[in-house]
Amino acid sequence: MNCKFMPGCLLKSKPFRTRKIDPIESPCKKTIYNSLIDAKESIVYLQENKGAKDLSAYKCTICGFWHLTSK
Numbered sequence: 324m325n326c327k328f329m330p331g332c333l334l335k336s337k338p339f340r341t342r343k344i345d346p347i348e349s350p351c352k353k354t355i356y357n358s359l360i361d362a363k364e365s366i367v368y369l370q371e372n373k374g375a376k377d378l379s380a381y382k383c384t385i386c387g388f389w390h391l392t393s394k
């Protein structure tokens with residue numbers, strides 16, 4: 324049986340809900356993060372290693388990914 328076109332099978336094989344957006348085609352020039360967790364990890368890294376301050380993550384309405392912004 325070919326279950327290639329059955330949505331149920333497709334969902335089972337994809338544990339993560341990923342958007343069908345190619346990061347390379349993102350209209351945004353900013354660094355993109357796939358999730359809030361990724362963005363927050365990056366914030367911690369930047370604050371500890373680069374001395375960055377007041378960074379926060381926000382979900383971009385244009386590309387659907389997460390960006391960092393400073394106040």
Ligand SMILES: [Zn+2]
Pocket residue numbers: 350351383384385386387388390
């Ligand atoms: Zn964006």
